[in-house]
Amino acid sequence: MVFLIQITRIFSNHVEIIEINQTQLDQYARIPISFEVHTVFEVVLTRNGLGGICFTERPVASGHYLKDYDQFGSPLSWAVEFDIQNWGIFMAMDGGLAVGGATVAWNTAGNDMLEGRRDLSVLWDIRVLPVMRGHGIGKLLFEYAAAWSRSRDCEEMKIETQNINVAACRFYSAMGAELGDIRRFAYHSQALIAHEVQLNWYLRL
């Protein structure tokens, strides 16, 4: 198989972002997306919402648990489930080591997350190798994804996360995204995650 990785840009230090194609998703999938949940943002309504909605960070009753998004659809299943030919798939490389990945969905018919809009992209996935988290790699990937979306004339980039992912919420906020939707009942039909609140963030591009 032809080695199709295209080096597109070199960033600071030793980390570079490369663009890959769907035949290389096995490398991407080896980067764990799982994380330990120690606290969650409890969503509290005052006067049934008329008095406002407040986020309060609370410890998890059981102490902590592991959350793994790949249990619900790993990168290896994307091409089976969706038409990903217009998607951007990126990896952060430190020398020969893949230390992070990000994927942007765009211009895909029938994908509800994209709201039928051509000027909206969705940051479908972002993950950094656990030992490398907190060192700026997520920021590099996020900024690359935003620039990629901008180059396709997108006005906004949307990002879905949940109230149980406090680190991701803080990360998206730090990246300049704003909370758009708080969907308290979005996952009620999915037993394993029925208690989670869906939070959709939007970055103006």
Ligand SMILES: CC(C)(COP(=O)(O)OP(=O)(O)OC[C@H]1O[C@@H](n2cnc3c(N)ncnc32)[C@H](O)[C@@H]1OP(=O)(O)O)[C@@H](O)C(=O)NCCC(=O)NCCS
């Ligand atoms: C979310 C994730 C991609 C962030 O990547 P990262 O490389 O750790 O983030 P960075 O080091 O680039 O952080 C950039 C900024 O985001 C904020 N931030 C990142 N992680 C944070 C955390 N755990 N707590 C508070 N703020 C955080 C900080 O403001 C940080 O800037 P600073 O370092 O100058 O303070 C990474 O933690 C991860 O892989 N998590 C598991 C997978 C996941 O949850 N993906 C998202 C699914 S919705």
